[in-house]
Amino acid sequence: MLSRRLERGSTSVALAFVVFLVLMTVVTVYIFWAKTWWFPPAINDIGNEIDAQFMRTLLITGIVFVAAQLGLAYAIFKFRDQGQKAASFEGNNTMEIVWTVATIVLFVGLGLYARNAWAEVHFTDAAPGALQIEVTGQQFVWNFRYAGPDRKFGRVKPELVSASTGNPLGLDSTDPASKDDIVSPVIVVPSGREVELTIRSQDVTHSFFVRELRLKQDAVPGMEIHMHFTANDPGDYEIVCAQLCGLGHYRMHSILTVMSEADFEKWMKDQAAANQ
C-alpha cells in the first residue's frame, strides 16, 4: 500500500484553526457589541424602526455566525485524523427537513417582519399638507427648490440651465409660478413636520443619502421619485451621493439642516428676500 503521508491530521493545524476561528468570531462579535463603528442616532421614527429591525437581523445572523464558525472549529479539531475510522453515514433525511424548515421560517419570517419599515416609507404617500421640496442632482452638486408662498413649482427648461450664471435648474422666469421659487444648495426643514421630497437628476444617476434619516434614494434621469420623512431632532446632517456619478462623486456633498418651525419660517423669509 501507499506510504502514509505526513501531517494527515496534525493537531497543531487543527489547533491553529480553532484559535483563528474563535479569535475571529470573538473579535467580530465584540466590535458589533461595542458598536465601535456604528450608524449615528436616527432623527426620525422610521429610523428607529429600521434600527430595531437591524438589531433583530443582527441577533439572528449573529447566532448563526457564532454557531457555524465554532461548529466548524469543533468539527475540525474533534475529527482530525488520529488513525480512527471515519463514519460511513451518507445523510439524514430528518435533519435535512428540520434545518430546511427552520431556515425557511427564520429567513422568510425575518423578511416579512421587515415589511413595516419599508411600507411606511414607500407604500404610503406623504400627507397632503407636507412641505414640498424638489431635490435635483447634477454633476457634482445637489440643489433644493422650495415652491415659495404660491406653493407651486415654476417651470424649468433644460435649455435655460446655466450653473455659471446662477440658474442651475433652468428656472423659466417667464412663468409666474417660478418667481417665488427658492433654490438653495443646502436643504433646511422644520422639525416635527412631514417633508416630501421629489427627487430628480439632470444628467446621470445620483443617490440622495442621509444617514440619520436611514434613507437613500437614487436620483434617476427622466424620473421623479417621491420620498417622505419627518425629522424630529434639530441639527446639521451630512448629505452624500451614494451612486457613482463621475469623477466628482466623492465630493458631491450637502447639508440637511433641521430647525424649529419658527427658525424655519425665518430662514424662508431670508431666502425670499435674497431672491428679490
Next chain:
Amino acid sequence: MVTHENGGGHGQHQPPSGFIRKYVFSIDHKVIGIQYLTLALFSVFLGMGLSLLMRLHLAWPNSHWFFFKGGLMTPEQYLALVTMHGTIMIFMVLTTAPQSGYGNYFLPIQIGAADMAFPVLNMLSFWTTFLSLMVMVAAFFVAGGAPIGGWTSYPTLSALGEITGPGQGAGETLWIVGLAIFCAASLMGALNFITTLIDLRAKGMTLGRLPLTCWTWLVTAILGLLAFGVLLAACILLLLDRIAGTSFFVPGGLVITDQVITWHKGGSPLLWQHLFWFFGHPEVYIAILPGMGVTSHLLSTFARKPVFGYRAMVGAVCGIGFLGFCVWGHHMFVSGMSPYSAFAFSILTMTIGVPSAIKTFNWLGTLWGGKIQFNCAMLFALGFVSLFVSGGLSGLFLAQPSLDLYLHDTYFVIAHFHLIMGVAAIFGMFGGAYFWFPKMFGRFLNEGLGKVHFWLTFIGVYCIFMPMHFLGLAGHPRRYFDSSAVTFLQKLQPVHVFITIGAIITISAQLLFLYNVIWSLIAGKEAKEENPWHATTLEWSIPSPPPHDNFGGLEPVVYHGPYEFSVPGASDDFIPQHLAPNLVRKA
C-alpha cells in the same frame, strides 16, 4: 456512447504534433483548460495589482507614489481602477477559472469522456475570451483612459460619451465591446458544457453518480446560457445608444455641464439596471457554484467520508440556480423601482438563503465523524466554509429593503460580495489547484509553501473584508476617491489603513503561490501514483498527466457513486467509481 465532431472519435488517439496545434490552437480540452487557467492567473494578478493601487491611495491619500504622474492619483484614475478591477476580477477570473478552467479540464474526465462535445467550439470560446481580455485591457491605453463608470456601467453615465467624464469615450466603448465579446465566448462555452455533460457520460455514470463538481459545472453552464444572452443584448443596446443615436437607456431633457442633450429622448436608465442585474445576479452564482462543488468534493475526500446528503446538495445547487434568476431586483431597492416589486424580490432573496444554509449544514455534516486530513487542498476547502458563512449572512441584511436603504452602495456591500463571491470562490479554486495540480502536471505543489500561503491568505482576507462591514455601518459610500469632502468619513481613516495593511499581506502571499506554481512545475515532487489522494472519481484512474484522449481509447465503466469513502466491509477507505464490484477488496 462517445462520439466526436472531429471525425471518427476513436480513430484519433495521438495528439497533433505541431507546436501551434498542440499548445496554441489546441482542441484538446485539457490544453484549453490550462489556457483558461493561465488567462485567469494573469488576470487575477492584474486585478489584484489594480486593487493594491486603490488601497494604497485610500490609506495614504496624500502620499506620493512614483507610478502616478505627479505622484498623486487623480479621481478619474481611481475610478478607472475601480471599474477595471471589478470587470477583470468578475469576468476574467471568477467566470473563467472555476468554470472554463477547471471545468474544461476535469468535467470530461470525471464523466469518462475523451473530450468535450465540440472541441473546435471549445478552442473558439477560449480565443474569443482572450480577444475580449485584450479589448478590455486596451481601454487603459486610449485617450481618456479606462472607463470610470464602475463594472455595472449604469447609464446615463455610460451612454453619453466623454461629456460625462474622462474614460467614458473610447475607453467605455472598448469596455462594452470587450464585454459583448466575452458574452459570446461564454455562450459557446455554456452550450459545450451542457451538451458534453448530457451526451458524453460513460456507461454507468448516471446523474445520481455524478460528482458534485460536475453538478455545479452543469448548473453554472445553464445559468451562463440564460444570463449571458441577456447581457449581450444589453451591451449591444448600450453600444447603439452611444454610436447610433438610439435612446434605449437615455431619457430626454438632460443637461450635462450646461450642455443640453437634444439627440436623445424616451429611454429609461432603469431598463439597463434590469437587464444588467438579470445577468448580474446569476453571475454571482456562476462564480461561486463551482467553488461549492469543489469544496464538497474536497471535504468528502479528505474527511474520508461520503458527502452528507448528496441529494440535498444537488437539490440545493439546482434551487440556487433557479432562485438566482428570481432575485435580481434586490440590487435595485433604491433605484426607484416599484416598492411592491422590491418587497417581492426581498422575500425571494431571503428564500435563496435556504439552499445556501442547507449546503453549509451538509458541509458540517460531511466533516462530522470524519477522519480529517489537513493538506493544502483541504485547508482551503475548510476556509471556504468559514468564508461562505461570513459572507453569506450579511446577505440577510442587504436582502431587506428597509435595511438596504442605509447599507446600499456602502462598504458593507463590498464586504458582503467580496467575502462570498470573491474570496470564497477563489478559495474553492485554490483548493482545486492544490488537489488537481499533480494530476494536471505530474508534480505536486509544495505543501509547506502552500500552508504558509493558506494561513496568510485566510487571515489576510478576514483583515481586509471584516472591517469593511463597519465602514458600511458608519455609512461610508463605496467608490469614493477620498474622504476629504465628508466630515463623518474622516474619523474612519484608521480603518482604511488597517485594511490596506491586510491587503499588502494578502497580496504578498499570492506571490508566494505564484512562486510555488512555477517552482513546482519544474522541480515539484513527482506524482508517481495515479491516485495519490486515495480519491474516487475517474480522473484518479488515469496517469498524471492524462494521455491525449484521457482514457487511452478505452471507455471507462462506472459502478459506484462518487463519494464511497469508509464503506463498511471494504478493506480500503475508498472505492473508486470505476472499480468493478468483484474487485472491491473485502476487509
